[in-house]
Amino acid sequence: MNQDIIDDYQSEAEIFKSLAHPTRLFIVHAIHDKKLSVKELTEMIGVDISTVSKHLDILKRHKIIVGEKHKNNVFYTLNIPCVLDFMSCANRILNKS
Amino acid sequence: MNQDIIDDYQSEAEIFKSLAHPTRLFIVHAIHDKKLSVKELTEMIGVDISTVSKHLDILKRHKIIVGEKHKNNVFYTLNIPCVLDFMSCANRILNKS
DNA sequence: ATGCTATTTGGTAGAATAGCCAAATAGCTT
DNA sequence: AAGCTATTTGGCTATTCTACCAAATAGCAT
Secondary structure, three states, X not given: OOHHHHHHHHHHHXXXXXXXXXXXXXXXXXXXXXXXXXXXXXXXXXXXXXXXXXXXXXXXXXXXXXEEEEOOEEEEEEOXXXXXXXXXXXXHHHHOO | OOHHHHHHHHHHHHHHHHHOOXXXXXXXXXXXXXXXXXXXXXXXXXXXXXXXXXXXXXXXXXXXEEEEEEOOEEEEEEOOOHHHHHHHHHHHHHHOO
């Protein structure tokens, strides 16, 4: 593997990778218009809360979302609106078949 | 895992997944303004041609790119310009730290 | 401080991914 | 047909990812 290409595109690929999971896409949509806590998201998604926390951590580390703590809840918000634009784009791809 | 969420977002996640690799992002950029064959891309990337062929297959199956055959070469073109828009968006994320 | 709720972290097993090599296929061109 | 080039496919390992459970941490509230 050519190391230069890796260097150039690795961090960009990380962004895509962080979105490349149904649960994480659901989260992005869900917090688009409403701040939600880990617990609330967990109830909506229906997997173990530790799994949800790890998904949130991935999105947070890549700055897709931002968390703010109130009492002992962490509420998450979407940091990158253009993600949703690309999701519309992706859906156009899917539907134009 | 809640099956409904999987069903709703799985295919969308596939799009992101297909772009979540440095080599595939390189390909998307490289064929943006110029049709390129598997062999040409392989020379630019520097991995085994079978690896490149598999990357191209992933992008093709998700309709990110389109291949057309001339003689015994297959030339690839970008099918989804909005991918590049999102890549700009991704880079804004990266640089705003 | 003790409990109570929310969140994160560590560990682990199973699935998926990406690379290489080798072999198969496709399709010109003699 | 036989040779040549380009591409794809199969098989195999090594690595990465994801889900669960259990345990640790954080922080309010009694």
